[in-house]
Amino acid sequence: MPFVIEGQAIGALEFAASLSQIERQTQRIILISLATIGAISIVLIIVAYMTGLHWIGRPLEALMEKAERIGRGDFSRPIDLNRNDELGSLGTSLNQMCQRLGTPLNVIGGRATMIVSGKLSDEQTRESATAIKSETDHIAMGSPTSDSILCWKSTNGTFYEWQGNVGKHRAEN
Numbered sequence: 609m610p611f612v613i614e615g616q617a618i619g620a621l622e623f624a625a626s627l628s629q630i631e632r633q634t635q636r637i638i639l640i641s642l643a644t645i646g647a648i649s650i651v652l653i654i655v656a657y658m659t660g661l662h663w664i665g666r667p668l669e670a671l672m673e674k675a676e677r678i679g680r681g682d683f684s685r686p687i688d689l690n691r692n693d694e695l696g697s698l699g700t701s702l703n704q705m706c707q708r709l710g711t712p713l714n715v716i717g718g719r720a721t722m723i724v725s726g727k728l729s730d731e732q733t734r735e736s737a738t739a740i741k742s743e744t745d746h747i748a749m750g751s752p753t754s755d756s757i758l759c760w761k762s763t764n765g766t767f768y769e770w771q772g773n774v775g776k777h778r779a780e781n
Contacts, residue, residue, distance in 0.1 A: 667695045674702050683710035712743035719743075 611619040667689050674687045683706035689699040719736040722728055728736060 664695070667691065667699070671695065671698055671702065674699070678702070678706060678709075683707075683713075709747060712746050715743045716740050 609621045609623070610617045611621055670687055670689065674685075677683075677685070686703040686706065687699045689696045691699070716739075719739045723733055723736050
């Protein structure tokens with residue numbers, strides 16, 4: 609800035625300030641901003657992980673556990689994911705598969721037990737063998753059977769069978 613006396617410039621004044629303080633403040637603001645962004649990012653990653661674990665991880669774990677039980681031949685305990693998405697549909701499909709496999713396998717096991725007991729007539733043995741063949745075809749082909757027969761042996765040695773939807777019940781010693 610010029611210094612003027614009686615219309616004549618006799619000197620100048622210069623104002624100077626150090627920018628180091630402004631630079632330090634700028635650096636501090638940048639570091640605080642980066643730390644804040646980093647902290648928010650870490651929190652968001654944790655929230656996303658926990659949400660993913662809850663919405664995807666746990667249902668997948670339950671589905672894998674159900675599949676392992678099916679692999680061991682355990683068709684009990686249906687899975688209930690309470691979901692209306694693809695994972696819920698997969699759970700429903702696994703439950704249906706267990707029902708479709710479990711009933712024929714029960715029929716096969718019951719009929720085989722009856723045959724092995726040696727207490728059946730030739731005709732009853734043929735009927736049991738035919739039922740076993742029908743149920744193995746059902747498993748192999750996936751065709752539904754309305755005449756599936758559930759057989760079991762009571763503790764007193766009596767064999768029972770329950771046939772399909774018609775509710776026929778027969779007991780024999």
